[in-house]
Amino acid sequence: MVASLFIIKGTLNNMNDNASNGDDPMADIKSNVINAKSAAIMLSAADTKAKDNALNAMADALDASRKKIIDANEKDMSAALKMKEAGELTDSMVKRLIVNNEKMDGMIAGIKDVIKLKDPAGETMSTMELDDGLTLYQIRCPIGLIGVIFESRPDVVPQVMSLCLKSGNAVVFKGGKEASNTNKAIFDVLSEAAYRTGIPKGSFCLMETREDVSAILEMDGQIDLLIPRGSNEFVRYIQSNTKIPVLGHAAGICHVYVDADADTEKALSVSLDSKIQYPAVCNAVENLLVNKAIAKAFLPKMVELFVNNGVEVRADEETIGIVGKDKVKKAKTADWDTEYNDMIISIKMVDSLDEAIDFINKHGSKHTDSIVTENMRNALRFSELVDSSSVLVNASTRFSDGFRYGKGAEVGISTNKVHSRGPVGMEGLMIYKYVLVGNGHIVKDYAGKNAKKFKHVAIDKDFKL
Amino acid sequence: MVASLFIIKGTLNNMNDNASNGDDPMADIKSNVINAKSAAIMLSAADTKAKDNALNAMADALDASRKKIIDANEKDMSAALKMKEAGELTDSMVKRLIVNNEKMDGMIAGIKDVIKLKDPAGETMSTMELDDGLTLYQIRCPIGLIGVIFESRPDVVPQVMSLCLKSGNAVVFKGGKEASNTNKAIFDVLSEAAYRTGIPKGSFCLMETREDVSAILEMDGQIDLLIPRGSNEFVRYIQSNTKIPVLGHAAGICHVYVDADADTEKALSVSLDSKIQYPAVCNAVENLLVNKAIAKAFLPKMVELFVNNGVEVRADEETIGIVGKDKVKKAKTADWDTEYNDMIISIKMVDSLDEAIDFINKHGSKHTDSIVTENMRNALRFSELVDSSSVLVNASTRFSDGFRYGKGAEVGISTNKVHSRGPVGMEGLMIYKYVLVGNGHIVKDYAGKNAKKFKHVAIDKDFKL
Numbered sequence: 001m002v003a004s005l006f007i008i009k010g011t012l013n014n015m016n017d018n019a020s021n022g023d024d025p026m027a028d029i030k031s032n033v034i035n036a037k038s039a040a041i042m043l044s045a046a047d048t049k050a051k052d053n054a055l056n057a058m059a060d061a062l063d064a065s066r067k068k069i070i071d072a073n074e075k076d077m078s079a080a081l082k083m084k085e086a087g088e089l090t091d092s093m094v095k096r097l098i099v100n101n102e103k104m105d106g107m108i109a110g111i112k113d114v115i116k117l118k119d120p121a122g123e124t125m126s127t128m129e130l131d132d133g134l135t136l137y138q139i140r141c142p143i144g145l146i147g148v149i150f151e152s153r154p155d156v157v158p159q160v161m162s163l164c165l166k167s168g169n170a171v172v173f174k175g176g177k178e179a180s181n182t183n184k185a186i187f188d189v190l191s192e193a194a195y196r197t198g199i200p201k202g203s204f205c206l207m208e209t210r211e212d213v214s215a216i217l218e219m220d221g222q223i224d225l226l227i228p229r230g231s232n233e234f235v236r237y238i239q240s241n242t243k244i245p246v247l248g249h250a251a252g253i254c255h256v257y258v259d260a261d262a263d264t265e266k267a268l269s270v271s272l273d274s275k276i277q278y279p280a281v282c283n284a285v286e287n288l289l290v291n292k293a294i295a296k297a298f299l300p301k302m303v304e305l306f307v308n309n310g311v312e313v314r315a316d317e318e319t320i321g322i323v324g325k326d327k328v329k330k331a332k333t334a335d336w337d338t339e340y341n342d343m344i345i346s347i348k349m350v351d352s353l354d355e356a357i358d359f360i361n362k363h364g365s366k367h368t369d370s371i372v373t374e375n376m377r378n379a380l381r382f383s384e385l386v387d388s389s390s391v392l393v394n395a396s397t398r399f400s401d402g403f404r405y406g407k408g409a410e411v412g413i414s415t416n417k418v419h420s421r422g423p424v425g426m427e428g429l430m431i432y433k434y435v436l437v438g439n440g441h442i443v444k445d446y447a448g449k450n451a452k453k454f455k456h457v458a459i460d461k462d463f464k465l
Numbered sequence: 466m467v468a469s470l471f472i473i474k475g476t477l478n479n480m481n482d483n484a485s486n487g488d489d490p491m492a493d494i495k496s497n498v499i500n501a502k503s504a505a506i507m508l509s510a511a512d513t514k515a516k517d518n519a520l521n522a523m524a525d526a527l528d529a530s531r532k533k534i535i536d537a538n539e540k541d542m543s544a545a546l547k548m549k550e551a552g553e554l555t556d557s558m559v560k561r562l563i564v565n566n567e568k569m570d571g572m573i574a575g576i577k578d579v580i581k582l583k584d585p586a587g588e589t590m591s592t593m594e595l596d597d598g599l600t601l602y603q604i605r606c607p608i609g610l611i612g613v614i615f616e617s618r619p620d621v622v623p624q625v626m627s628l629c630l631k632s633g634n635a636v637v638f639k640g641g642k643e644a645s646n647t648n649k650a651i652f653d654v655l656s657e658a659a660y661r662t663g664i665p666k667g668s669f670c671l672m673e674t675r676e677d678v679s680a681i682l683e684m685d686g687q688i689d690l691l692i693p694r695g696s697n698e699f700v701r702y703i704q705s706n707t708k709i710p711v712l713g714h715a716a717g718i719c720h721v722y723v724d725a726d727a728d729t730e731k732a733l734s735v736s737l738d739s740k741i742q743y744p745a746v747c748n749a750v751e752n753l754l755v756n757k758a759i760a761k762a763f764l765p766k767m768v769e770l771f772v773n774n775g776v777e778v779r780a781d782e783e784t785i786g787i788v789g790k791d792k793v794k795k796a797k798t799a800d801w802d803t804e805y806n807d808m809i810i811s812i813k814m815v816d817s818l819d820e821a822i823d824f825i826n827k828h829g830s831k832h833t834d835s836i837v838t839e840n841m842r843n844a845l846r847f848s849e850l851v852d853s854s855s856v857l858v859n860a861s862t863r864f865s866d867g868f869r870y871g872k873g874a875e876v877g878i879s880t881n882k883v884h885s886r887g888p889v890g891m892e893g894l895m896i897y898k899y900v901l902v903g904n905g906h907i908v909k910d911y912a913g914k915n916a917k918k919f920k921h922v923a924i925d926k927d928f929k930l
Binding site for chain 2: 130269272384388399405421431432436443446465
């Protein structure tokens with residue numbers, strides 16, 4: 001907590017006596033994760049200064065270890081290039097694997113950005129006087145132990161480790177085999193630097209690549225939240241194979257709806273940007289819905305713009321009726337539920353705003369959906385009834401990410417309906433506890449005849465003992 | 466949302482076209498739950514007045530239907546008494562099943578209390594100007610469709626239905642067979658009253674008793690959050706057999722720790738109240754930890770007080786060394802992990818504050834743990850390092866419930882580490898969505914050379930279109 005009297009000094013007594021090192025091949029993993037769970041308790045109480053000192057040391061250590069890390073990455077890269085030739089890795093996976101000096105710059109800058117973020121741990125969220133001398137504080141605190149499972153991208157390690165540290169969470173990483181040397185080099189540099197400044201040993205844990213991902217998925221007794229970073233299939237696999245809450249999204253089927261009252265120029269520009277500004281990502285648009293009242297004025301220009309920019313258009317009968325068969329393909333049923341992540345878009349005409357809303361709630365993935373309209377009543381209805389984590393009015397779907405939403409750093413984008421939704425920053429790593437401070441208060445006094453009455457008055461007072 | 470222009474009028478086009486009624490015995494259930502999911506969308510946008518009107522009508526209808534409901538309950542009661550004789554129902558389950566005029570009064574008063582609660586839906590939680598004319602609103606909204614699985618207690622229906630309605634959530638109930646007639650009578654009265662005032666039909670759904678609980682557990686595509694109400698075994702079963710997030714707790718192993726610097730009188734009083742004020746519930750204390758420095762002064766009085774009040778004491782060797790063998794039993798290993806829910810307590814001596822913290826984090830259930838001390842540094846360390854949803858200082862563990870915490874009504878007590886923790890009121894039924902309002906803004910303008918810069922300024926402005 002921010003106001004902690006207790007800078008971390010060692011760990012609590014007996015904390016690690018559950019940890020074992022027997023013959024069970026899983027014993028080491030379990031032992032490390034149990035240690036991380038214990039360290040999480042101490043880390044949760046670390047003060048802001050201690051955490052920022054560690055982050056500074058981590059940034060410096062990364063800077064001083066460029067050669068070591070880039071050398072390790074070269075080993076992974078040469079193996080990866082062979083795997084690519086054998087068709088076992090895609091081009092984009094190999095690209096994400098590279099760590100060069102420029103990427104190192106980015107990692108270091110990322111850690112320094114996290115230092116600037118406000119420490120959320122220990123904030124008093126609400127205070128209520130239950131009765132004289134009996135005060136209830138709701139205090140923001142870290143969740144505990146975060147599990148991070150990721151493919152390729154070794155830059156996940158500094159990014160997530162720094163966010164977890166700043167928020168007071170311990171973290172266990174499980175990376176892909178293809179990046180094992182790089183991950184280990186980065187992890188060792190960062191964790192050693194943090195421990196040297198007094199961060200509880202064991203707060204960070206990297207599972208070896210020989211260990212199966214199922215090991216981490218089964219530790220629902222230890223790991224409080226899982227963050228997967230990888231393809232949709234990867235996230236879906238994790239969601240389906242663990243009891244641990246998973247923060248993330250398995251699909252990004254985003255929509256733009258061009259309303260009857262849309263400004264045509266805005267609609268053209270927003271739709272094009274939503275598709276082509278970066279088509280490979282989850283917040284790019286896949287389905288464009290167009291109100292029939294504006295279809296004739298809008299669709300021919302839109303389709304021409306898409307085609308001129310290299311976008312393949314798949315359209316319903318009604319759209320083809322307006323734009324002709326030459327420039328578009330006929331959409332199949334499956335197209336309305338497909339995340340292309342590519343220069344392809346499906347276009348469908350709708351009769352009404354409500355048909356668009358209904359279509360989006362059925363075919364979308366609760367990620368990001370945008371309406372283009374000058375009619376603010378329609379915009380309000382859309383924003384109320386579209387059940388997505390981000391609903392946009394006259395803006396490109398590409399805006400919905402953590403950086404653009406001003407979160408500083410992104411844990412991920414969540415399409416969950418509980419805990420955290422949409423682009424998630426450090427707040428997704430936080431929960432709260434209640435601290436009730438009395439002076440020997442007992443419940444008997446508030447029960448039966450002559451019972452004392454509660455006051456239940458919200459007051460403006462930060463937690464202090 | 467509070468400021469909605471759109472009082473509910475019917476449902477959206479085509480909303481129910483997934484619903485089927487074929488030969489599959491599950492088809493009806495699925496069809497009802499899919500309808501509820503659709504209704505949830507409309508209900509989420511209902512304004513406060515519409516929801517309060519419905520709640521008033523529900524309270525009135527309950528009052529006017531006392532005879533019908535009590536008659537239905539008599540059927541369940543006579544069957545239940547036979548089951549009790551056959552040993553199939555416990556005495557407390559039968560007791561919770563009774564609905565008489567007094568219980569009806571309580572249900573009606575409960576609904577009226579919910580009317581007084583502030584409508585959380587539509588609240589602007591935060592607003593950020595991303596750039597000129599591009600504003601990001603974070604808006605509180607209902608989660609969607611809540612599943613409630615409960616044993617006995619028909620009063621769960623009015624309580625949860627009113628909380629869900631006020632917060633804009635649809636709800637599907639699955640009650641126990643033993644209360645089927647009563648549940649159906651109450652459900653029909655309440656849902657018909659709500660629908661008459663314009664609440665979207667299908668917002669409330671009661672699964673028939675012939676349907677298995679597994680049906681509801683498997684609907685992770687429809688149900689967003691499950692709230693189980695019943696025994697620990699019941700909750701544990703549900704947690705282990707569904708992918709839907711579950712809000713609740715499967716155990717309540719609570720501790721009182723009497724510190725070296727405790728005031729003895731407060732320690733005696735808080736410990737006794739924590740055990741005997743209502744021993745059958747989850748927030749009663751099960752393990753009492755006593756610092757060795759105060760043990761001789763405290764333990765003989767404490768044990769005498771427990772024994773005089775009919776509490777069986779199970780103690781470790783060190784405690785027996787002080788209080789003798791006459792009044793206490795020797796605790797077995799299993800005692801430290803047992804929720805008695807009864808007039809039994811385990812007492813253990815500890816060497817230090819940190820040993821107590823460590824013991825609680827290992828043996829507790831993250832529910833409620835209390836320290837008795839006059840030393841505020843120790844109280845702070847305890848409150849920081851005990852990883853429980855409620856941490857109490859000089860107060861009885863019995864305080865940790867929704868009513869005493871001033872929440873008006875309680876959804877449940879959660880020992881989860883994400884979403885909601887501790888006693889949960891209506892806030893546990895809420896999540897948020899982001900609404901980004903622009904004027905044709907596109908991401909291309911914020912990328913590459915000459916990129917526009919984001920402002921990212923938090924502003925104090927409620928959502929309005």
